[in-house]
Amino acid sequence: MTDQDKEYVGFATLPNQVHRKTVKKGFTFTLIVAGESGLGKSTLINSLFLTDLYKDRKVLNAEERISRTVAIIKHTVGIEEKGVKLRLTIIDTPGFGDAVNNTESWRHIDDYIDQQFEQYFRDESGLNRRNIQDNRVHCCLYFISPFGHGLRPLDVDCMRALHEKVNIIPVLAKADSLTPAEVCRKKMKIREEIKQFGINIYQFPECDSDEDEDFKTQEQILKNSIPFAVIGSNVQVESKGRKFRGRVYPWGVVEVENPAHSDFLLLRNMLVRTHMQDLKDVTREIHYENYRAQCIQNMTRMVVLERKRRWADFPLPLAVADTEKERLIYEKDEEVCFSSFIHSFIHSST
Numbered sequence: 001m002t003d004q005d006k007e008y009v010g011f012a013t014l015p016n017q018v019h020r021k022t023v024k025k026g027f028t029f030t031l032i033v034a035g036e037s038g039l040g041k042s043t044l045i046n047s048l049f050l051t052d053l054y055k056d057r058k059v060l061n062a063e064e065r066i067s068r069t070v071a072i073i074k075h076t077v078g079i080e081e082k083g084v085k086l087r088l089t090i091i092d093t094p095g096f097g098d099a100v101n102n103t104e105s106w107r108h109i110d111d112y113i114d115q116q117f118e119q120y121f122r123d124e125s126g127l128n129r130r131n132i133q134d135n136r137v138h139c140c141l142y143f144i145s146p147f148g149h150g151l152r153p154l155d156v157d158c159m160r161a162l163h164e165k166v167n168i169i170p171v172l173a174k175a176d177s178l179t180p181a182e183v184c185r186k187k188m189k190i191r192e193e194i195k196q197f198g199i200n201i202y203q204f205p206e207c208d209s210d211e212d213e214d215f216k217t218q219e220q221i222l223k224n225s226i227p228f229a230v231i232g233s234n235v236q237v238e239s240k241g242r243k244f245r246g247r248v249y250p251w252g253v254v255e256v257e258n259p260a261h262s263d264f265l266l267l268r269n270m271l272v273r274t275h276m277q278d279l280k281d282v283t284r285e286i287h288y289e290n291y292r293a294q295c296i297q298n299m300t301r302m303v304v305l306e307r308k309r310r311w312a313d314f315p316l317p318l319a320v321a322d323t324e325k326e327r328l329i330y331e332k333d334e335e336v337c338f339s340s341f342i343h344s345f346i347h348s349s350t
Contacts, residue, residue: 026085028134029276030116032166034093034109034158035143039173044141044232045090047245047256048268049079071095072112091137106158113137113165117291138283139202139271140166143173144227150189151197159199165287167202167279169271170194170227175262176247176254183229190227201226205278222270228263231256 033041073092078085091112096105116135123132142159144151159168170190175183194201204223207216233256237246245256256264271279 023084026087028087028089029280030089030091030135030137030139031271032091032093032109032113032137032140033143034096034106034140035171035173036096036145037094039143039145040230040232041092041141041143041173043234044171044173044230044264046234047232047264048271049077049088072108089135102154104157105154106161109140109158110161110165113162114291117165117288118295120288121292121295136283136288137166138276138279140168141171142168143171144190146172146174146177146186150186151193156193156197156199159194159201160197163200164290167282167287168199169202169267171267172227172229174231175229176231176249178229187225187227187229202279202282204275218274222266225263225266228267230264230267231262232264 031045033045035041071094073094075090075092077088077090079088080086093109096109116137120132120134120136123129140162142155144155159170162168172183172186172190178186204219207219231247231254233245233247233254235245235247236243237248237253239246239253246258247254247256254261256262259265
């Protein structure tokens, strides 16, 4: 045994241990897509994850689309790549933005996100926390129409309603319907309106000072690309001896994965290769913690009100009481009441 081995404790292998354990357990990611019909949401999702989540979908005519209400449809698929398993859940919102009156049509999406937070809160507050399934929504791809002059009132209302609960990533749909100059102008307009209306979209984390320059450059490119101008296609086309996913037009061919044609590669790399874990961390540490804190605050308020109501039925004696003793009794009683309330809350929901 060398002197170097004697000084080696072994905790440097901890990252390897964590890696083995997490790979064995697998990963989960939940993505919700929102935007009016006809913007290529389904095609883009299939293109992003090289899968077909919508093979059984029925295409509705215009009359059926206008009359239907917003639905929440859940697609779950298991994907494996180089031994790493991902349980991908896509939440689709057919009917969103299709009605004549779209007032609060985002309410179903808002309620669904809250329901997943509530279920997770109940599960982690329960007795058996070993196999909690995490269905919290980690990201919302919000599709913006390329045919308007920026954000519509529905876009503003929806994103403002959701931005404190989920990571919103705006997407400029069907970028092949715009010229490069129009794409630049539209992006600038949308970014200005997002700032003007106080919409908090997903913020890319700041680079550490020790990060290499290539990484910093890539992060800046991502920030400047918001909203991502994308094209989706599940069709293989051939041009100049090459096969690729794209679209053929009378004036030429559009390549989905060509950075000169769209931001598809940037979006996919950001979602999967570089920022998936950060999206999950922000969901857990910010959005869910805000929800959890609000729940506990509301329950505490109910406990205090209940305690005041009970004390009102039993007036205090006229004798002078020990204030310090009273305070300790009050705090202990409040703690017992709160614990009992949590216990009854959990059992009433199971």
